[in-house]
Amino acid sequence: MGTKRILIVDDEENIGRSLQWILEGDGCSVTVCRSAAEFQSAGSRFDLYLLDVRLPDGNGIELLRQIRQQGAPAPVIMISGHGTISMAVEAVRLGAFDFLEKPLARERVLLAVQHALDRWKLERENQSLREMVGAAPRMIGDSAAFRGVVEQATLAARSDARVLLIGESGTGKELLAAHIHEHSPFAQGAFVKVNCAAIPSELMESELFGHEKGSFTGATGLRRGKFELADGGTLFLDEVGDLQQASQAKLLRVLQEGEFHRVGGEKAIRVSVRVVAATNRNLEEMVEKEKFREDLYYRLSVVPIRLPALRERPSDVRALAAYFLDEFCTRNNFRRKCLEDETCAVLEQYAWPGNARELRNAIERMAILCQSDSIPVAAVPAEMRIGRAAGARSSLQEARECAEREHILRALEQANWNVSGAARTLGMERTNLHKRMRSLGLRREAV
Ligand SMILES: Nc1ncnc2c1ncn2[C@@H]1O[C@H](COP(=O)(O)OP(=O)(O)OP(=O)(O)O)[C@@H](O)[C@H]1O
Ligand SMILES: [Mg+2]
Numbered sequence: 001m002g003t004k005r006i007l008i009v010d011d012e013e014n015i016g017r018s019l020q021w022i023l024e025g026d027g028c029s030v031t032v033c034r035s036a037a038e039f040q041s042a043g044s045r046f047d048l049y050l051l052d053v054r055l056p057d058g059n060g061i062e063l064l065r066q067i068r069q070q071g072a073p074a075p076v077i078m079i080s081g082h083g084t085i086s087m088a089v090e091a092v093r094l095g096a097f098d099f100l101e102k103p104l105a106r107e108r109v110l111l112a113v114q115h116a117l118d119r120w121k122l123e124r125e126n127q128s129l130r131e132m133v134g135a136a137p138r139m140i141g142d143s144a145a146f147r148g149v150v151e152q153a154t155l156a157a158r159s160d161a162r163v164l165l166i167g168e169s170g171t172g173k174e175l176l177a178a179h180i181h182e183h184s185p186f187a188q189g190a191f192v193k194v195n196c197a198a199i200p201s202e203l204m205e206s207e208l209f210g211h212e213k214g215s216f217t218g219a220t221g222l223r224r225g226k227f228e229l230a231d232g233g234t235l236f237l238d239e240v241g242d243l244q245q246a247s248q249a250k251l252l253r254v255l256q257e258g259e260f261h262r263v264g265g266e267k268a269i270r271v272s273v274r275v276v277a278a279t280n281r282n283l284e285e286m287v288e289k290e291k292f293r294e295d296l297y298y299r300l301s302v303v304p305i306r307l308p309a310l311r312e313r314p315s316d317v318r319a320l321a322a323y324f325l326d327e328f329c330t331r332n333n334f335r336r337k338c339l340e341d342e343t344c345a346v347l348e349q350y351a352w353p354g355n356a357r358e359l360r361n362a363i364e365r366m367a368i369l370c371q372s373d374s375i376p377v378a379a380v381p382a383e384m385r386i387g388r389a390a391g392a393r394s395s396l397q398e399a400r401e402c403a404e405r406e407h408i409l410r411a412l413e414q415a416n417w418n419v420s421g422a423a424r425t426l427g428m429e430r431t432n433l434h435k436r437m438r439s440l441g442l443r444r445e446a447v
Contacts, residue, residue, distance in 0.1 A: 004117060007042055009033045009063060010052040010079060015104065019050060022106050023113065039063055048116055049076045050100075053084040053091065061091050068095050075116040079104070089368050093361075097332065119333045139172070139179055140323045143313035144410040149305060150179070156303040157183035162255075164240075164300050165278040167307030170357030173278040174238065176307065181234040186274045189233025194226050196237055201244035206263045208251070215264020227260060231271040240300065241281035241292060248293045255299045275300070310352040310359065312441075315406060317348045320356055324363040325375075337367055342377045350384045405440045408433070417444045 006028050010016045016032040023030050031046075033039045036058035049067055051060035064076050078099040080088035088099035097116045100109060139150050156163050157180040165173040174193075181191045199207050206216075210225030226235060243251065254260040255275070259268045277300045286292035310317065321339055329336050339347075352358050362381060370379040377385070408426065415421030423433040437443065 004028045004047045005045065006030050006048045006050065006113070007033065007039070007046040008050045009036070009039050009055065009060065010050070011035060011056050012052075015052075015079070015102065019104065019109065022104075022109050026110055026113075028113075036063060044070050047074050048113060048120075049074060050079055050113075051076060051096075052079045052081075053087045053099075054081065059087070061087060061094065064091055064094060064096055075120045077112055077116055089365065092332070092368050093364065115333045138323070139175065140320050141313065141316035142319060143308075143315045144406050144413070145308045145313045146316055148410075148413050149176070149307055152303070152305050153180050154183050156180065156305070158185070160185070160274050161302045162275045162277070162300055163302070164283075164304045165276065165307060166283070166304060167278075167280060168309050168353075168355055169280045170355035171307040171309060172356055173280075173307060174236070176305070177234070177236045177238075177276045177278060180276055181236075181274075184234065184274055186233050190230055191234050191236065192226050192230035193236040193238055195239055196247070197239035197242035201247050204244070204247040205250055208247075209254070209260045209262055209269075210265075211263035212265045215262075222262075225260075225262065227254065227271055227273060228269065230273045232273075234274045234276055237275065237277040237300075239279060240277040241279035241283055241286060243292075245293075248296050252293060252296045252299060255296070277301075310355045312405075314348045317352075317359065318344045320359055321347055321363055324360045325367055328364050328367050334367065335373060337370070337373050337375060339375050340377060343375055343380060346377050346380050346385055401440060404436070405442060408436060408440065409442060412437075412442070412444075 004027075006023055008016055008019050008030060010019070010032070011034050013034070016034065020030045020032055031042060033042055036055050044067075049063075051063050053060045055063075060078055064078070067073050067076055075097040076091075076095070078088045078091045078096045079102065080099050081102045085099075085101070088096075088101075092099060097119065098112050100112055139146075141147070141150075153163070153176050163177075163180060165176055167173050178191060181187060194207065196204075206223065206225065208225045208227055210223045210228055213222045237251075259270045261268060283292055283297055283301070287294045287297050310320075318339075321344060325337055325339065328334070347359070347362075354361075362384065365381070366375050366379045370376075408422070411422040411425045412419070415425060419433055419437075420430050423430040426433065428436075
């Protein structure tokens with residue numbers, strides 16, 4: 001490795017000086033800035049940044065954002081004083097590699113810097129590898145409910161049928177869409193995502209179908225739309241329930257006719273694209289209220305797949321938590337950590353309104369804040385622990401209900417949600433099964 005160029009931004013003169021001394025002693029070339037303003041004129045050709053969280057004329061998080069936006073960003077380590085730990089944690093969530101607490105110990109500084117540089121190099125290598133071979137998404141979860149969903153998705157993937165993924169926010173719709181792509185005949189093509197909620201309706205047509213040069217003010221060149229970019233691959237229409245009426249009509253047309261025109265274009269363009277759509281809204285209800293076109297709904301949902309909320313499959317929480325924890329520690333070059341049994345039990349109790357995404361965030365936060373290798377229940381954010389005390393059920397009963405829910409769900413799914421059929425398989429009365437389903441909160445929603 002050549003000499004590493006390091007930029008330090010800290011307003012405390014003695015901190016800047018001692019860091020410079022430590023790092024120059026290790027063969028690095030060091031520049032020190034005393035303020036955000038000085039940082040702005042320091043240039044951007046550095047291999048690593050050490051940023052104080054609090055600066056006289058700004059804060060380190062703003063600088064972190066700037067660095068992340070540069071073309072070839074470098075790793076950032078935050079320096080936090082007493083009372084700014086929560087900001088440092090936030091910075092790690094935003095992509096800082098690590099944080100150092102004042103007072104700074106020489107060994108700890110050198111270790112953090114070395115880790116960051118090594119890790120960075122590895123990431124860059126991995127990234128070019130991924131670009132060559134593609135990364136298969138990993139679907140974690142062994143509950144019958146979740147496995148059933150993955151199975152349906154894998155079967156649907158083999159055809160070119162359009163799939164509609166329905167599920168609450170954070171249940172893994174995008175992940176499942178990528179899974180469908182990987183297991184489909186379109187896997188060699190691109191996976192192209194359109195966020196229907198984020199694009200204003202007047203730009204939607206150009207976004208989906210592209211435009212010819214000069215077709216409207218601002219159309220300075222020819223632009224290919226997402227349908228063209230996805231030719232031979234998969235087009236993922238995320239948040240499809242948020243499409244405006246006008247865009248719904250345009251989308252319907254291409255799905256019916258299999259061809260489209262660029263905005264301002266004469267020629268009809270044909271592509272071979274597998275469409276997967278997703279929504280966290282109740283589209284059936286929207287159709288009833290005439291907020292979503294019925295004909296478009298049927299075009300999109302040839303195979304509808306509902307992703308169960310995390311609270312419907314609490315037995316997946318443990319595996320997901322372990323997976324997120326491992327992934328986080330590896331990515332940040334932290335020592336491997338694990339969750340104590342009781343910690344998992346508490347996490348299983350919580351209702352997870354934000355589903356897997358909320359769990360991932362909670363785990364990352366715990367991993368950052370907890371110093372020990374095995375994360376105790378005390379590290380679980382307080383609001384997630386409250387539900388448990390209120391419920392105050394015995395753990396044996398919890399385990400029993402959990403197993404029962406799984407078992408009944410599996411029978412219902414096998415019987416295609418025919419309750420009499422499932423009751424026969426389970427050897428119980430139909431009315432009894434209805435009662436158990438009610439008390440376990442099992443019902444078929446918008447499948
Ligand atoms: N079964 C799973 N195994 C591994 N990771 C998962 C799983 N489910 C969800 N995740 C992770 O949880 C996060 C949220 O998943 P994803 O973005 O796919 O959800 P979503 O349903 O598209 O949410 P939204 O509706 O908010 O867009 C992602 O980081 C994803 O990788
Ligand atoms: Mg999503």
